[in-house]
Amino acid sequence: MKRDRMPYIPPAERATPDLDSGKYLLMWQGPQHPGITGNMSLRLVIEGDTVVDCETHVGYLHRGFEKLMERRSWMQNFPLVCRIAVPEPDFNEYCYAAALEELSGIQIPEKAVWLRTFSLELMRLASYLMWIGGQAGSFGHGTIIQWSATMRDYVLDLFEELTGGRIYHMYIIPGGVRGDVPAGYFKHVLEVMDTVQKNLDDIELVMYHNAVFKLRAEGLGYIPPDWIDRYGITGPNARAAGIKRDLRKDLGYLAYPQLEFQPVVGSKSDAFERARLRLQEMYQCIDLIRQCIDLMPKEGPFRAKTPNPLYWKVPAGETYVAAECTRGEYGFYVVSDGSEKPRRVAVRGPSYTHAVSVMERLVRGVNIADVAGLMVSLHTYPPEIER
Amino acid sequence: MNELAERLARRYDAEGWHEQRKDLASISIPALRVRDVLAWLRDEEGYKHLSFITAIDNIERGVFTLTYTVRNHDTKHSLMVHADIIRENPVVDSVHLLWEQAWTYQRELKEWFGIDCPGSPRKDEEFVLEGWDQLPMMRRDFDSLAYSNATYAERPGRVTHDPAAYMKAQLYPEADQ
Amino acid sequence: MSSKKIEMAPLANEGLPLEERALFCDVPPREYEPARGVIEDFYNWARSQSLWILGFGTGCGAIELRPLMTSRFDMYRFGIQPRATPRQSSVFVIGGYASVKTLKRIVRSYEQMMGPKFVVALGSCTINGGMYWDSYNTIKRIDQYIPVDTYITGCMPRPEALLAGFQELKKIIRAGRAEGQNLYARNFEWYKENQKKVIKDWNMPDYNW
């Protein structure tokens, strides 16, 4: 499609191309493809270089978490949950831990609340840094990932210092957090935050003022505001359409009510706007991390007393705990029947809608070269779709 | 919020309102009214956002309990709507016309639990599995371990311990005597 | 390459529809016959110095390939770089657990790679199933389905571990002990049998060239 017709709202009806006519080409993008986020695939029908129809295929990473969790005790599940969304594991841990605490009526200490907020924001920053490299790369910009992956690594080093793990931290355990901050830790954090912030300034100059990136991203993947509720779009994708919706503000969980911030809202709702919004959110993350460090109580316990994990029986009940992750509403639905094992755990990942129904519609009419960029701009992670 | 419970009870025979948190409640409705209730909640009560759809296999009672979680973004309140359907012939109305992402969840229900939602697009296609020839795997009577042992070759030498017994033996070996 | 007669029977390609069977190759893979003496040593040296990874992130472990590719850990300095297509790559990194659906693509991508080719398997999941030992959808050991040259342990292995693993692979290649590809050719029927046991809807050629 010509770029002067953008922003463009794709038709709601699926096209029914006649594949035998010789006019169309059936093509798979993924799972073995560099221009796809993670391990999933798109079945594209193209005419010339325009996509006519698309079907997403997921399930390459299906491990059956929800079944496995029914077979394990409450605490044994804990190392499992963080593996559900690989690039952003902490939100899984938080949602699961919070659900468990709510069902068992455990109050976590003040310091744990702050440390949780702190580590979630740090994780958000790391995840965005990963994303920005992918977004630039998908529009042919190889330099940004060299910077941002390294910045992310510095953030992962902070995690390593705090929790001992690089990718999977298992830090936010039911009842609080697993350990206190090491001596001199926050000094490191502040140093790294300065470095990252400087780097973000550079990235903004190089990427967001680059003519190629601007031309290719502007108008691409326009999401009209009235889709937000109809498709269940959450997170930055919704905020870029001008809908002010941020669970951190709305639900006010953890220490967010005491932090000073305003959800970043956009208006144009295209790939460029989403990218711009995420960049601002990165600055916001850095700011929130600094605020956390200032306001955090220096002393006090970081863990509440929890029952013996071997015999922990969670009272019967059900709950749904949601949190705002980088992609939107991340939630755990936990049902207990009063035994040592969960009855049912269901995960609500934001990519579920973004990567399947929204993606299938948005990609119609898009140039084949922009499919990867569009997909990354929705910020999707397949592992949370199929669990 | 309790006016909502009353209205739901009056209009749709809903029962069992349970306030879990100040921003989360649950209620049960008859399965035949699922689409009506959700449409009413969406259009009249402002529960415009569908968070997710899932099911719980209550095999003891012989039912699947469906859970539809919707959120009202103005009051910031979430509602979990439950509906029981019998296990032998699990069919429920499709809500894909209310929310555009619902068909994905219904496709998942079909594949994972065998719950049918007539009219839902592409519901019979494979979703995450390929070439699956067993019971729908999220049913409680499907044994994941037995299937795994029977199908996938294992490397010899892997041992499994019962956590309680193992820890006792490791940490307090004298406790038994 | 070799003039040795093929002893194995032509492949049946039974997974394909009748009219398509003739389109695909029915020759099973052959073992590689090394050149003589020093020349093979030279070949092995050259192979070990340019490992091209297939860009297929099959599991959690794939996420550590990003830092590895970029400036901090920089695997390019070891002659390792990612490639987009199986035809250009010589190393397949299995990034952790493989679900059955992915295993099908793994087999296919592996067979499409040109020899000499090597497989590096990451993480406990590929070795013994890791924490998904009781899952109905993930296999428990990858070496039943494709031959593995090196394992890198960890859950997940750090980038440093990956670098060490690649160095190890280099040593193996240099010594001429990277026999994975030959193993696959020699035990082709056994591998196929295992693959078909778990991949229930086998609808691809028996050997994809």
Ligand code: SF4
């Ligand atoms: S070994 Fe660990 S990190 Fe690797 S795939 Fe398995 S669970 Fe994921």
